[in-house]
Amino acid sequence: MxxxxxxxxxxxxxxxxxxxxxxxxxxxxxxxxxxxxxxxxxxxxxxxxxxxxxxxxxxxxxxxxxxxxxxxxxxxxxxxxxxxPPVPELPFDPYRARLYTPEELYEGITDAGYGGTPDARAYAWFGRTRADGDILSSMLRSLHDDAVSDALDELLDGARVVGVMGGHAMGRGTEAYAGAARLGRSLARAGLTVATGGGPGAMEAANLGAYLAPFEDAALTSALDLLARAPSFTPSVTDWARAAFAVRDLWPHGGDSVGIPTWFYGHEPPNPFADHIAKYFANAIREDGLLARSTAGIVFLPGAAGTVQEVFDNATPNYYGSRGDPTPMVLVNRAHWTEHLPAWPLLEALAAGRPMAARITLVDSIDEAPDALERLAKA
Structure with missing residues (x-):
């Protein structure tokens, strides 16, 4: 608002x-x-x-x-x-009172494909207006993002939110994707609200796991097999999204989770497994808001530059105590975070002698993450 x-x-x-x-x-x-x-x-x-x-x-x-x-x-x-007043011919509502749903963002994908959906049309509008200097366009984007933040705060009021961060390149059909889905399922079954960046890859997998948490374990195995037929959103977002909606049709009314994507990265479509989607135009507001709302901790799966940025964006308020007590941080995959992208040694050095030292850990496998998160929360 x-x-x-x-x-x-x-x-x-x-x-x-x-x-x-x-x-x-x-x-x-x-x-x-x-x-x-x-x-x-x-x-x-x-x-x-x-x-x-x-x-x-x-x-x-x-x-x-x-x-x-x-x-x-x-x-x-x-x-x-x-x-x-309402703004005519705008492909989004800047005053909206609720978060998006997958069905709303992907309306029409069955008949017209992704290009005709509200999500694609909003991104196209953003592409036309983001650099034109028009104060009306920038004001409408700001109004929209503030309304989304207001709706997100109302949804998460009192919830125990755990963030799951990781790269968009993690493909369906891989063991890494299956592990991220198991993680989302475990966290949801523990009574936590799973929040991700709302995009493909590791983000989608965690939302998928939370969505299928109310069902028998066999549902996740079957869903992973179905999704593997469209392993990536490239070259076709349409096929990728339709596969996800086919899973939702087979297991309707799944568990809730939150996705917080952005039109700033328009090439990354929102995944359809988060029932509540807080989509932003301003990526900086989206990034900080996702981390700040993950009050029960964050699990960092292997990723590239974006995930590294999120590690230290979250470490900074933990270091200074600017958001109160440090929130738990679990980094998954020792080789990735100590050799390939050695963020862990720097994070450990920053934490030394500070309260946040008791709230960070590095684990070898994704299946260790839920117990690690619980242990850190009690530290």
Whole structure:
């Protein structure tokens, strides 16, 4: 939701109880004494509520992307409400009140292929506007990303979130992919909310494991075999995504997890196994937000530059204590992190003599990670 000056913020943490996301919530609020005073109404079609808007008290209310009849819009503005109108012909809703779902981002992929999906169209818009210097485009991106952050905070309120980081190049059909899926399944079965960067490879595998956690172990084995027929999102995102949705169709209503991808890396499509997708335009906000929300710790699987960056982006607040107590960090694959990309020696040297030293560890295999994470959490 758009950030407002302090004098106009509703009481309570993040305005809980004052944000209206559905018509049912709108009707309930409008029926109470004081009506809609001070409420924040996000992205609702109110064209069928003209009489209510004409008779309600809307002083200091904020309407974000709500469709209204002209007379209703004029009346609420006259009351002193702040109205952010819908933006026509935009391939995304900058005021959205909820996170994305896989079905929403991939709508139409069965018939038209990936190029016609809302995800692809939003990336195409981003490609056209990211460098044009148009303040309207940059403002719309900022509004969208702030709304996504607001929805993400509401979803994760009180959850024990564990991040799983790793490279996008990890292919379906490999043992590494299967191991990352087992990891996601183990973490989800332990009552943790799995959060990833939301893309392919290790990220998809961890979300897949969390999705299939409620089912028998044989479901994961079968799903891995099916997915191996489309091992990578290159050269065809369409085939890659359709294989994932085929798995979802065979095992519907799986477990929840979170994916936090970005259109900044438009060549990396979001994976369909995270039921809650917080997709951002600004990669820096997405990166920091993913790490900061992983309050139960982070498992770092082998990866390249992006994963190395995430290791030290998370190590910095642990080093300085800027987010409170250090969060657990588990690095997986000794050879990768000590020889191929020797991040572990530097991380260990940074931690020496500091509280974070008791919250970092290096393990040889991915199957050791859940126990290591639990051990560090108690340190």
């Amino acid at each position: 758009a950030t407002l000056p302090p004098a106009h913020r509703p009481p309570g943490p993040r305005g809980h109880g004052r944000e209206i996301h559905t018509l049912a919530e709108f009707d309930a609020a409008a029926a109470r004494p004081g009506s809609l005073t001070g409420h924040r109404i996000q992205s609702i079609d109110l064209t069928g509520r003209t009489f209510t808007l004409l008779t309600a008290v809307t002083t200091e209310a904020v309407f974000l992307g709500c469709r209204m009849e002209p007379e209703a819009a004029a009346k609420v503005r006259a009351d002193g409400a702040l109205v952010f």
